[in-house]
Amino acid sequence: MVLGGIALGVASHWDSQPKDQIATADSTAAEPQSGSSLTGTESGDDDLFAETATGAIAPPAELQAPSDDSVIWTQVVGAGDSLSKLLAKAGLDTDVSRDLTAAIGSEFDLRHLKPGHRLTLATSPDGVPRTATLEIAGGTRILARFGATPSVQRLAPDLDSVRRAGEAKIGSSIYAALEGAGIPTRFATDLELILAGTFDLRTALVGGEHIRLLWREHRFGDRVVGEPTIDFAQLDLADGRYEILWPDDESRQTRIFKDGLLVQTFDQPIRGARLSSAFGPRMHPIHGYVRMHSGVDFAAEQGAVVSATQSGTIAFMGERSGYGLLVELEHEGGLSTLYAHLSALNEDLHVGQGVVAGAEIGRAGSTGTSTAPHLHYEIHVDGRPVSPLADTRLHGPENGAPGAAESRLLVDGMQSELDRLLGSRG
Numbered sequence: 001m002v003l004g005g006i007a008l009g010v011a012s013h014w015d016s017q018p019k020d021q022i023a024t025a026d027s028t029a030a031e032p033q034s035g036s037s038l039t040g041t042e043s044g045d046d047d048l049f050a051e052t053a054t055g056a057i058a059p060p061a062e063l064q065a066p067s068d069d070s071v072i073w074t075q076v077v078g079a080g081d082s083l084s085k086l087l088a089k090a091g092l093d094t095d096v097s098r099d100l101t102a103a104i105g106s107e108f109d110l111r112h113l114k115p116g117h118r119l120t121l122a123t124s125p126d127g128v129p130r131t132a133t134l135e136i137a138g139g140t141r142i143l144a145r146f147g148a149t150p151s152v153q154r155l156a157p158d159l160d161s162v163r164r165a166g167e168a169k170i171g172s173s174i175y176a177a178l179e180g181a182g183i184p185t186r187f188a189t190d191l192e193l194i195l196a197g198t199f200d201l202r203t204a205l206v207g208g209e210h211i212r213l214l215w216r217e218h219r220f221g222d223r224v225v226g227e228p229t230i231d232f233a234q235l236d237l238a239d240g241r242y243e244i245l246w247p248d249d250e251s252r253q254t255r256i257f258k259d260g261l262l263v264q265t266f267d268q269p270i271r272g273a274r275l276s277s278a279f280g281p282r283m284h285p286i287h288g289y290v291r292m293h294s295g296v297d298f299a300a301e302q303g304a305v306v307s308a309t310q311s312g313t314i315a316f317m318g319e320r321s322g323y324g325l326l327v328e329l330e331h332e333g334g335l336s337t338l339y340a341h342l343s344a345l346n347e348d349l350h351v352g353q354g355v356v357a358g359a360e361i362g363r364a365g366s367t368g369t370s371t372a373p374h375l376h377y378e379i380h381v382d383g384r385p386v387s388p389l390a391d392t393r394l395h396g397p398e399n400g401a402p403g404a405a406e407s408r409l410l411v412d413g414m415q416s417e418l419d420r421l422l423g424s425r426g
Protein backbone atom coordinates (compact mmCIF):
# COMPACT_ATOMS: atom_id res chain seq x y z
CA MET A 1 0.00 0.00 0.00
CA VAL A 2 1.35 3.41 -0.92
CA LEU A 3 0.79 6.14 1.59
CA GLY A 4 -0.69 9.31 0.21
CA GLY A 5 0.66 12.33 1.98
CA ILE A 6 3.07 11.02 4.58
CA ALA A 7 6.18 13.12 4.86
CA LEU A 8 8.32 12.72 7.91
CA GLY A 9 10.52 15.43 9.27
CA VAL A 10 13.85 15.09 11.00
CA ALA A 11 13.70 13.58 14.46
CA SER A 12 15.60 16.10 16.49
CA HIS A 13 16.40 13.87 19.46
CA TRP A 14 17.14 10.84 17.41
CA ASP A 15 20.69 10.17 18.48
CA SER A 16 19.99 10.47 22.19
CA GLN A 17 19.37 6.76 22.42
CA PRO A 18 17.78 5.43 25.59
CA LYS A 19 19.68 3.05 27.83
CA ASP A 20 16.99 0.41 28.02
CA GLN A 21 17.06 -0.52 24.37
CA ILE A 22 17.72 -4.14 23.57
CA ALA A 23 20.24 -3.76 20.80
CA THR A 24 21.90 -0.91 19.01
CA ALA A 25 24.05 -0.84 15.98
CA ASP A 26 25.53 2.33 14.62
CA SER A 27 26.44 0.76 11.36
CA THR A 28 28.40 3.74 10.19
CA ALA A 29 31.42 1.43 10.14
CA ALA A 30 32.55 -0.11 6.89
CA GLU A 31 30.76 -3.45 7.49
CA PRO A 32 27.54 -3.37 5.51
CA GLN A 33 24.60 -5.16 7.18
CA SER A 34 26.30 -5.11 10.59
CA GLY A 35 23.21 -3.41 11.98
CA SER A 36 20.96 -6.12 10.63
CA SER A 37 22.91 -9.07 11.87
CA LEU A 38 23.42 -7.50 15.27
CA THR A 39 19.79 -6.81 15.86
CA GLY A 40 18.40 -9.83 14.07
CA THR A 41 16.23 -7.68 11.82
CA GLU A 42 16.57 -6.45 8.30
CA SER A 43 17.15 -2.99 7.03
CA GLY A 44 14.69 -1.62 4.54
CA ASP A 45 17.28 -1.74 1.83
CA ASP A 46 17.52 -5.50 2.10
CA ASP A 47 13.79 -5.80 1.59
CA LEU A 48 13.81 -3.38 -1.28
CA PHE A 49 16.55 -5.36 -2.93
CA ALA A 50 14.84 -8.70 -2.37
CA GLU A 51 11.61 -7.35 -3.74
CA THR A 52 13.26 -6.02 -6.86
CA ALA A 53 15.26 -9.18 -7.34
CA THR A 54 12.08 -11.26 -7.66
CA GLY A 55 10.97 -9.18 -10.66
CA ALA A 56 12.05 -9.81 -14.23
CA ILE A 57 14.05 -6.60 -14.46
CA ALA A 58 17.48 -6.44 -12.85
CA PRO A 59 17.70 -3.90 -10.04
CA PRO A 60 19.43 -0.62 -10.91
CA ALA A 61 23.00 -0.26 -9.71
CA GLU A 62 22.15 2.01 -6.77
CA LEU A 63 19.81 -0.65 -5.37
CA GLN A 64 22.39 -3.38 -5.68
CA ALA A 65 24.63 -1.51 -3.27
CA PRO A 66 22.28 -0.70 -0.40
CA SER A 67 23.37 2.24 1.71
CA ASP A 68 24.86 0.93 4.94
CA ASP A 69 24.99 4.05 7.06
CA SER A 70 21.56 3.58 8.69
CA VAL A 71 21.36 3.99 12.43
CA ILE A 72 19.34 1.06 13.79
CA TRP A 73 17.22 1.22 16.95
CA THR A 74 15.45 -1.92 18.15
CA GLN A 75 13.21 -2.60 21.09
CA VAL A 76 11.05 -5.55 22.13
CA VAL A 77 7.52 -4.55 23.15
CA GLY A 78 6.98 -4.95 26.89
CA ALA A 79 3.83 -5.26 28.99
CA GLY A 80 1.80 -2.05 28.81
CA ASP A 81 3.79 -0.64 25.90
CA SER A 82 2.04 1.19 23.09
CA LEU A 83 3.65 2.12 19.80
CA SER A 84 3.65 5.81 20.71
CA LYS A 85 5.32 4.99 24.05
CA LEU A 86 8.06 3.10 22.21
CA LEU A 87 8.51 5.89 19.69
CA ALA A 88 8.82 8.39 22.53
CA LYS A 89 11.57 6.17 23.99
CA ALA A 90 13.28 6.31 20.60
CA GLY A 91 13.23 10.08 20.92
CA LEU A 92 10.89 10.74 18.00
CA ASP A 93 9.00 14.01 17.69
CA THR A 94 5.26 13.81 18.26
CA ASP A 95 4.45 14.65 14.63
CA VAL A 96 6.84 12.04 13.27
CA SER A 97 5.59 9.54 15.81
CA ARG A 98 1.97 10.18 14.78
CA ASP A 99 2.72 9.70 11.07
CA LEU A 100 4.66 6.56 11.78
CA THR A 101 1.88 5.15 13.96
CA ALA A 102 -0.65 5.87 11.20
CA ALA A 103 1.60 4.14 8.66
CA ILE A 104 2.08 0.95 10.71
CA GLY A 105 -1.56 1.08 11.82
CA SER A 106 -2.74 0.98 8.20
CA GLU A 107 -1.45 -2.62 7.88
CA PHE A 108 -1.67 -3.84 11.48
CA ASP A 109 -4.36 -3.29 14.10
CA LEU A 110 -2.29 -1.69 16.87
CA ARG A 111 -4.75 -2.88 19.54
CA HIS A 112 -3.14 -6.29 18.90
CA LEU A 113 0.37 -5.07 19.79
CA LYS A 114 1.75 -7.62 22.27
CA PRO A 115 4.77 -8.13 24.49
CA GLY A 116 7.39 -9.92 22.40
CA HIS A 117 6.67 -7.98 19.22
CA ARG A 118 9.73 -6.06 18.09
CA LEU A 119 10.09 -2.57 16.66
CA THR A 120 13.11 -1.59 14.61
CA LEU A 121 13.76 1.89 13.30
CA ALA A 122 16.37 2.81 10.73
CA THR A 123 17.40 6.39 10.18
CA SER A 124 20.04 8.27 8.27
CA PRO A 125 23.04 9.33 10.40
CA ASP A 126 21.47 12.81 10.72
CA GLY A 127 18.25 11.32 12.12
CA VAL A 128 15.87 11.20 9.15
CA PRO A 129 13.66 8.08 9.41
CA ARG A 130 14.19 5.63 6.57
CA THR A 131 12.21 2.59 7.67
CA ALA A 132 10.19 1.31 10.61
CA THR A 133 9.69 -2.44 10.96
CA LEU A 134 7.30 -4.02 13.41
CA GLU A 135 7.87 -7.75 13.77
CA ILE A 136 4.67 -9.45 14.95
CA ALA A 137 3.71 -13.09 15.54
CA GLY A 138 5.55 -15.77 13.62
CA GLY A 139 8.16 -13.46 12.11
CA THR A 140 5.65 -11.51 10.00
CA ARG A 141 6.82 -7.92 9.60
CA ILE A 142 5.06 -4.66 8.88
CA LEU A 143 7.52 -2.47 7.01
CA ALA A 144 6.97 1.25 6.57
CA ARG A 145 9.34 3.10 4.25
CA PHE A 146 9.73 6.85 4.25
CA GLY A 147 11.37 9.33 1.94
CA ALA A 148 10.59 10.01 -1.71
CA THR A 149 8.27 7.03 -2.21
CA PRO A 150 6.69 6.14 1.14
CA SER A 151 4.95 2.80 1.41
CA VAL A 152 3.72 0.29 3.96
CA GLN A 153 3.69 -3.43 3.42
CA ARG A 154 3.20 -6.67 5.28
CA LEU A 155 6.08 -9.09 4.71
CA ALA A 156 5.62 -12.81 5.14
CA PRO A 157 8.24 -14.34 7.40
CA ASP A 158 11.20 -15.91 5.68
CA LEU A 159 11.02 -19.17 7.56
CA ASP A 160 13.12 -22.28 7.40
CA SER A 161 11.08 -25.39 7.85
CA VAL A 162 12.44 -28.47 9.53
CA ARG A 163 10.72 -31.80 8.91
CA ARG A 164 10.05 -33.96 11.96
CA ALA A 165 8.57 -37.42 12.46
CA GLY A 166 7.11 -39.32 15.38
CA GLU A 167 5.11 -42.41 16.24
CA ALA A 168 3.06 -43.52 19.20
CA LYS A 169 0.84 -46.29 20.47
CA ILE A 170 -2.45 -44.91 21.71
CA GLY A 171 -3.40 -45.87 25.25
CA SER A 172 -6.00 -44.06 27.31
CA SER A 173 -6.09 -41.01 25.01
CA ILE A 174 -4.53 -39.73 21.83
CA TYR A 175 -3.39 -36.54 23.63
CA ALA A 176 -1.49 -38.55 26.23
CA ALA A 177 0.03 -40.75 23.52
CA LEU A 178 1.28 -37.78 21.50
CA GLU A 179 2.57 -36.00 24.58
CA GLY A 180 4.40 -39.13 25.73
CA ALA A 181 6.08 -39.48 22.35
CA GLY A 182 7.17 -35.82 22.19
CA ILE A 183 4.73 -35.03 19.37
CA PRO A 184 2.84 -31.70 19.50
CA THR A 185 -0.54 -32.51 21.09
CA ARG A 186 -2.34 -30.00 18.86
CA PHE A 187 -2.12 -32.62 16.09
CA ALA A 188 -4.83 -34.58 17.91
CA THR A 189 -7.14 -31.65 17.12
CA ASP A 190 -5.91 -31.47 13.51
CA LEU A 191 -6.71 -35.16 13.11
CA GLU A 192 -10.09 -34.95 14.77
CA LEU A 193 -11.11 -31.95 12.64
CA ILE A 194 -10.01 -33.37 9.30
CA LEU A 195 -11.56 -36.78 9.99
CA ALA A 196 -14.85 -35.27 11.22
CA GLY A 197 -16.54 -35.91 7.87
CA THR A 198 -15.31 -39.51 7.72
CA PHE A 199 -15.66 -40.78 11.30
CA ASP A 200 -15.57 -39.56 14.89
CA LEU A 201 -11.99 -40.03 16.02
CA ARG A 202 -12.86 -39.85 19.72
CA THR A 203 -15.21 -42.80 19.60
CA ALA A 204 -13.15 -44.73 17.03
CA LEU A 205 -10.14 -44.97 19.34
CA VAL A 206 -10.37 -47.75 21.91
CA GLY A 207 -6.67 -48.03 22.78
CA GLY A 208 -3.84 -49.98 21.20
CA GLU A 209 -3.95 -48.14 17.87
CA HIS A 210 -0.68 -47.14 16.22
CA ILE A 211 -0.08 -43.68 14.81
CA ARG A 212 2.77 -42.19 12.75
CA LEU A 213 3.05 -38.49 11.94
CA LEU A 214 5.13 -36.13 9.81
CA TRP A 215 5.19 -32.41 10.53
CA ARG A 216 7.16 -29.23 9.96
CA GLU A 217 8.63 -26.91 12.54
CA HIS A 218 9.15 -23.30 11.43
CA ARG A 219 12.25 -21.37 12.30
CA PHE A 220 13.08 -17.72 11.86
CA GLY A 221 16.82 -17.54 12.35
CA ASP A 222 17.43 -19.75 15.36
CA ARG A 223 14.00 -19.21 16.92
CA VAL A 224 11.12 -21.67 16.53
CA VAL A 225 8.12 -19.57 15.59
CA GLY A 226 4.40 -20.18 15.30
CA GLU A 227 2.72 -23.54 15.49
CA PRO A 228 4.12 -26.68 13.91
CA THR A 229 2.29 -27.82 10.77
CA ILE A 230 1.07 -31.39 10.37
CA ASP A 231 1.69 -32.83 6.89
CA PHE A 232 0.87 -36.51 7.05
CA ALA A 233 -0.61 -39.08 9.42
CA GLN A 234 -0.98 -42.83 9.33
CA LEU A 235 -3.54 -44.20 11.73
CA ASP A 236 -4.05 -47.94 12.12
CA LEU A 237 -7.58 -48.61 13.36
CA ALA A 238 -9.48 -51.86 13.79
CA ASP A 239 -11.26 -51.38 10.44
CA GLY A 240 -8.16 -50.52 8.44
CA ARG A 241 -5.28 -48.14 7.81
CA TYR A 242 -6.12 -44.47 7.35
CA GLU A 243 -3.62 -42.11 5.75
CA ILE A 244 -4.20 -38.38 5.72
CA LEU A 245 -2.30 -36.05 3.42
CA TRP A 246 -2.62 -32.38 4.34
CA PRO A 247 -1.91 -29.77 1.67
CA ASP A 248 1.63 -28.40 1.37
CA ASP A 249 2.06 -24.64 1.12
CA GLU A 250 1.07 -24.57 -2.56
CA SER A 251 -1.83 -27.00 -2.56
CA ARG A 252 -5.48 -26.56 -1.63
CA GLN A 253 -6.32 -30.22 -1.17
CA THR A 254 -6.53 -32.55 1.79
CA ARG A 255 -6.82 -36.23 0.92
CA ILE A 256 -7.89 -39.17 3.07
CA PHE A 257 -7.01 -42.75 2.11
CA LYS A 258 -8.29 -45.98 3.57
CA ASP A 259 -6.26 -49.13 2.98
CA GLY A 260 -4.39 -47.34 0.20
CA LEU A 261 -7.47 -46.07 -1.64
CA LEU A 262 -8.44 -42.40 -1.93
CA VAL A 263 -11.78 -42.10 -0.10
CA GLN A 264 -12.10 -38.34 0.45
CA THR A 265 -10.76 -35.18 -1.18
CA PHE A 266 -11.37 -31.83 0.42
CA ASP A 267 -10.75 -28.67 -1.61
CA GLN A 268 -9.70 -25.81 0.60
CA PRO A 269 -10.20 -22.09 0.01
CA ILE A 270 -6.71 -21.15 1.31
CA ARG A 271 -3.46 -22.74 0.19
CA GLY A 272 -1.75 -24.81 2.84
CA ALA A 273 -4.32 -23.86 5.49
CA ARG A 274 -5.27 -26.03 8.48
CA LEU A 275 -8.75 -26.32 9.98
CA SER A 276 -9.31 -24.58 13.30
CA SER A 277 -12.97 -25.34 13.98
CA ALA A 278 -15.42 -28.06 12.98
CA PHE A 279 -18.96 -27.99 11.59
CA GLY A 280 -21.74 -28.60 14.12
CA PRO A 281 -22.84 -27.47 17.57
CA ARG A 282 -20.18 -25.67 19.62
CA MET A 283 -19.70 -23.05 22.29
CA HIS A 284 -19.70 -19.71 20.52
CA PRO A 285 -16.38 -17.92 21.22
CA ILE A 286 -18.02 -14.52 21.62
CA HIS A 287 -21.61 -15.12 22.73
CA GLY A 288 -20.67 -17.92 25.17
CA TYR A 289 -23.57 -20.28 24.49
CA VAL A 290 -23.89 -23.42 22.42
CA ARG A 291 -25.01 -22.78 18.87
CA MET A 292 -24.74 -24.37 15.48
CA HIS A 293 -21.49 -23.68 13.64
CA SER A 294 -22.76 -23.72 10.08
CA GLY A 295 -19.35 -24.13 8.45
CA VAL A 296 -15.71 -24.85 9.16
CA ASP A 297 -12.99 -22.37 10.09
CA PHE A 298 -9.47 -22.20 8.74
CA ALA A 299 -6.59 -20.62 10.60
CA ALA A 300 -5.41 -17.81 8.31
CA GLU A 301 -3.18 -14.80 8.36
CA GLN A 302 -4.81 -11.44 7.81
CA GLY A 303 -4.65 -10.84 4.07
CA ALA A 304 -4.20 -14.50 3.01
CA VAL A 305 -5.56 -15.14 -0.48
CA VAL A 306 -9.01 -16.79 -0.46
CA SER A 307 -9.86 -18.83 -3.57
CA ALA A 308 -13.05 -20.27 -4.98
CA THR A 309 -13.01 -23.97 -4.07
CA GLN A 310 -14.97 -24.83 -7.23
CA SER A 311 -16.00 -23.05 -10.39
CA GLY A 312 -19.29 -21.19 -10.09
CA THR A 313 -21.10 -17.88 -10.34
CA ILE A 314 -20.90 -15.01 -7.87
CA ALA A 315 -24.27 -14.77 -6.11
CA PHE A 316 -23.33 -12.23 -3.44
CA MET A 317 -20.41 -9.96 -2.58
CA GLY A 318 -20.55 -7.54 0.31
CA GLU A 319 -21.34 -7.07 3.96
CA ARG A 320 -23.74 -9.37 5.82
CA SER A 321 -24.56 -9.27 9.53
CA GLY A 322 -22.27 -11.54 11.57
CA TYR A 323 -20.41 -12.72 8.46
CA GLY A 324 -18.71 -9.39 7.82
CA LEU A 325 -17.38 -9.14 4.26
CA LEU A 326 -18.72 -12.16 2.44
CA VAL A 327 -18.58 -13.83 -0.96
CA GLU A 328 -21.18 -16.40 -1.93
CA LEU A 329 -20.77 -18.59 -5.01
CA GLU A 330 -23.42 -20.69 -6.71
CA HIS A 331 -22.45 -24.02 -8.24
CA GLU A 332 -24.31 -26.65 -10.20
CA GLY A 333 -26.86 -28.93 -8.54
CA GLY A 334 -28.22 -26.48 -5.94
CA LEU A 335 -24.86 -26.13 -4.23
CA SER A 336 -23.32 -22.92 -2.98
CA THR A 337 -20.19 -21.95 -1.04
CA LEU A 338 -19.69 -19.02 1.37
CA TYR A 339 -16.46 -17.30 2.39
CA ALA A 340 -16.81 -14.99 5.39
CA HIS A 341 -15.00 -12.47 7.67
CA LEU A 342 -12.95 -11.28 4.67
CA SER A 343 -10.76 -8.20 4.96
CA ALA A 344 -11.15 -7.37 1.27
CA LEU A 345 -13.07 -8.47 -1.81
CA ASN A 346 -11.53 -8.97 -5.24
CA GLU A 347 -12.63 -5.73 -6.84
CA ASP A 348 -12.30 -7.17 -10.35
CA LEU A 349 -15.33 -9.37 -9.67
CA HIS A 350 -19.04 -8.59 -9.62
CA VAL A 351 -22.29 -10.41 -8.90
CA GLY A 352 -23.36 -12.64 -11.79
CA GLN A 353 -19.80 -13.20 -12.99
CA GLY A 354 -18.40 -16.70 -13.42
CA VAL A 355 -15.23 -17.75 -11.60
CA VAL A 356 -13.08 -20.84 -12.00
CA ALA A 357 -11.87 -23.05 -9.16
CA GLY A 358 -8.80 -21.48 -7.58
CA ALA A 359 -9.68 -17.89 -8.61
CA GLU A 360 -8.94 -15.28 -5.96
CA ILE A 361 -12.22 -13.95 -4.57
CA GLY A 362 -10.89 -11.96 -1.60
CA ARG A 363 -8.52 -11.82 1.34
CA ALA A 364 -8.88 -13.35 4.80
CA GLY A 365 -9.67 -11.06 7.70
CA SER A 366 -11.74 -10.64 10.83
CA THR A 367 -14.78 -8.60 9.79
CA GLY A 368 -18.20 -9.34 11.31
CA THR A 369 -18.51 -11.44 14.49
CA SER A 370 -14.93 -12.63 14.77
CA THR A 371 -12.19 -12.44 17.37
CA ALA A 372 -9.12 -12.94 15.15
CA PRO A 373 -8.29 -13.35 11.46
CA HIS A 374 -9.66 -16.64 10.10
CA LEU A 375 -11.78 -17.85 7.23
CA HIS A 376 -15.27 -19.18 7.85
CA TYR A 377 -16.29 -21.47 4.98
CA GLU A 378 -19.74 -22.96 4.35
CA ILE A 379 -21.23 -25.31 1.80
CA HIS A 380 -24.99 -25.15 1.28
CA VAL A 381 -27.18 -27.70 -0.48
CA ASP A 382 -30.53 -26.23 -1.52
CA GLY A 383 -29.92 -23.35 0.88
CA ARG A 384 -29.07 -25.44 3.94
CA PRO A 385 -25.57 -25.75 5.40
CA VAL A 386 -23.92 -29.19 5.23
CA SER A 387 -20.60 -30.36 6.66
CA PRO A 388 -17.96 -29.23 4.14
CA LEU A 389 -15.86 -32.26 5.05
CA ALA A 390 -18.57 -34.86 4.63
CA ASP A 391 -20.30 -33.68 1.49
CA THR A 392 -18.62 -35.25 -1.50
CA ARG A 393 -20.67 -33.60 -4.23
CA LEU A 394 -18.27 -30.69 -4.65
CA HIS A 395 -15.11 -32.71 -4.32
CA GLY A 396 -13.26 -35.45 -6.00
CA PRO A 397 -10.63 -36.10 -8.62
CA GLU A 398 -12.98 -35.08 -11.45
CA ASN A 399 -12.70 -31.48 -10.27
CA GLY A 400 -9.21 -31.00 -11.60
CA ALA A 401 -7.61 -32.63 -8.57
CA PRO A 402 -4.67 -34.91 -9.13
CA GLY A 403 -5.79 -38.43 -9.86
CA ALA A 404 -5.77 -41.24 -7.34
CA ALA A 405 -2.50 -42.61 -8.74
CA GLU A 406 -0.73 -39.27 -8.39
CA SER A 407 -2.10 -38.84 -4.86
CA ARG A 408 -0.84 -42.31 -3.98
CA LEU A 409 2.66 -41.33 -5.13
CA LEU A 410 2.60 -38.40 -2.71
CA VAL A 411 1.54 -40.71 0.12
CA ASP A 412 4.28 -43.20 -0.76
CA GLY A 413 6.78 -40.32 -0.61
CA MET A 414 5.53 -39.40 2.87
CA GLN A 415 5.76 -43.03 4.01
CA SER A 416 9.38 -43.33 2.87
CA GLU A 417 10.24 -40.09 4.62
CA LEU A 418 8.61 -41.41 7.81
CA ASP A 419 10.62 -44.63 7.52
CA ARG A 420 13.81 -42.69 6.93
CA LEU A 421 13.33 -40.20 9.80
CA LEU A 422 12.07 -42.77 12.30
CA GLY A 423 14.74 -45.25 11.23
CA SER A 424 17.59 -42.78 11.56
CA ARG A 425 16.40 -41.96 15.05
CA GLY A 426 17.83 -45.33 16.09
Ligand SMILES: [Zn+2]
Binding pocket: 277, 293, 295, 296, 297, 375, 376, 377
Ligand atom coordinates in the same frame (compact mmCIF):
# COMPACT_ATOMS: atom_id res chain seq x y z
ZN1 LIG B 1 -16.77 -20.17 11.53
